[in-house]
Amino acid sequence: MAVLTDIFKSTLLPPTRRSERWKYSPISKLLNTSLSTDSEAINSGFSKEVDPNPVQGLEAYRLVLRNGKFDASLSDLPVAQGVVCMPMSEVEDGESPEFQNTYSQKEWVGELNESYHQDGMFLKIARNIKLDRPIVIHHLTDGIDVASFPRHFVRVEEGGEVDVVIWCSSTKKSSGMYNGLLEASIAPNASFMLEKVCNEDGEIYHFSHENIIQERDSRFMMHTFTVKGHWVRNELEIVSRGKGTDSIFNGAYLPTENEHVDNHTTMDHTSSDGTSSELYRGIMYGSSTGVFNGKVFVRPDAQRTNAFQQNTNIVADRGASINTKPELEIYADDVKCAHGCTVGQFDLDALFYLKSRGIQEKAAKALLVEAFLADVISSVPSTELRKEIMKIYQERHGW
Amino acid sequence: MLKIKNLHAKVGDNEILKGLNLDVKPGEIHAIMGPNGSGKSTLASVLAGREAYEVTDGVVDLDGTDLLELEASDRAREGVFLAFQYPIEIPGVSNLNFMKAAVNAKRDHNGQPPIKAKDFLAKVKECSSLVELDGRLRDRSVNEGFSGGEKKRNEIFQMAILEPKLCILDETDSGLDIDALRVVSKGVNAMRSPDRAFIVITHYQRLLDHIIPDFVHVLSNGKIVKSGGKELALELEAKGYDWIKEEQNA
């Protein structure tokens, strides 16, 4: 049986545990599998297990991908003045986007995406255009030993505004790798909101990388929810390239059983007067394992930066664990930076207090979990999405 | 209503309650006094069902129910209420949501449907005016950033909402200013009824000037060593605990 590196050739070598960035997220098992982008789907058509529209009640445009390939019949793309939204495969040659990120030169995962990329969303929002509804990119993995390499490009011009949801699902019998990339550049005074949800059944190695470039006075807000996933690595890299940018990025993860969740974030302040606020919260159940690594760079020119970072974890069961590490590198003197990483248990005093008023254990824990997640989830722009995520968390963990 | 017989309890290897007996009838108010560290809060916690305390011997019977067999939440639903000596802060859980969940838990236990929003709000209004709890405090996270006195008021507010049959007040007077003490006592007195009983743990007579007990007990070294009427509290205030210890040793 061929190993992965024989099928997907690359100049960069796959990461090993010797690399600091991959120490707690080894992929040796994945490397011994033999995957293909042409694996046959288990279901003909979209699987019945998964609704093509993942967030019921959410009024949104939709771009549906199955195993990295665009499904026109299930998609509903916006047609509006000043908005270009189409699958990458339909972009005319002269129009094709120029990706600026260097991920493909830095990481094996990135190089694979660059070499083997499939379809994805190409989105341009013209000056001062605000799209009326969010766009949901729904990626379904459905197949055994399948590899998918979706790739998305977003450009929001000056004063423009758009909200994108990336939702990943997978059928129960599926296995393989999802390797997705999104690059967005946000022009001066423009806004980009991104909500990313991984809700995958089956045994998928899920790599997703977002690369955000922010120009002067632009706003970026992202939420990363790992709702369900066998092995998930979320990478987010934000570069602030102009004065006065604002970046908010929150995340929540509640893995259970033998799931693995890894969040790696980098916030790079290269210009002055920027603010960034990062809040990641996790509850580790069962025998799950987790990683959080948050890098914040404040470069010499980034005076008057205000950067906040917090990662809070509850280890709910004995067998679970998480490794968390903040990394701040500050080269400017007039800055405000606050950060904190904690790992703890459910607050037994709080639990007793709630129970002493007649609230039963399960309901009491639900109140505590909701309170714990509230700061992360309350800033999600759409109520429907917020509700759907809480609903799945609740169903999964039986509150 | 409540019968405690030969109660022994420990934390880790540390035996704290060492054969405690107490009998409380409906409508009565029992004050429990005693030196620091004698086991008063431990008794309260054991009655409320805190798991850190292990009961090694004895019986606690509440109207025919073996209380020690029940989980904390079931005890509360049977009508036990503990006003904490140190109320817990729970960031992110709103006081009102908390009370609504508690009210509905009890209603569920009694086979009743969830309370109507209108009825709940009326109840909240009535109970918060009873202890003069500031409206803003009701809407905030449970006890978060409350002053010591505000926390105690909030305990009695919760007690009024839940209408328990056995109310245990652990040093509710500590941290209250003179006016607050009067207000909180007024709230407690308003809740007195022929089928409700109170166990009031305190160090000071001044609370008992407002909430007049039927019995006063002295808890020392894990046991009730002396019981009497309300005049016992005055005697303790004047003489301290040494004379009781001497009496014990004699």
Ligand SMILES: Nc1ncnc2c1ncn2[C@@H]1O[C@H](COP(=O)(O)OP(=O)(O)OP(=O)(O)O)[C@@H](O)[C@H]1O
């Ligand atoms: N969780 C615990 N772990 C260890 N020791 C404890 C614990 N709870 C109580 N104790 C010990 O048990 C003894 C009785 O404590 P308790 O809190 O019941 O006293 P108390 O009578 O309420 O005192 P105070 O008047 O100061 O409130 C003390 O020596 C205390 O240190």
Ligand SMILES: [Mg+2]
């Ligand atoms: Mg005490």
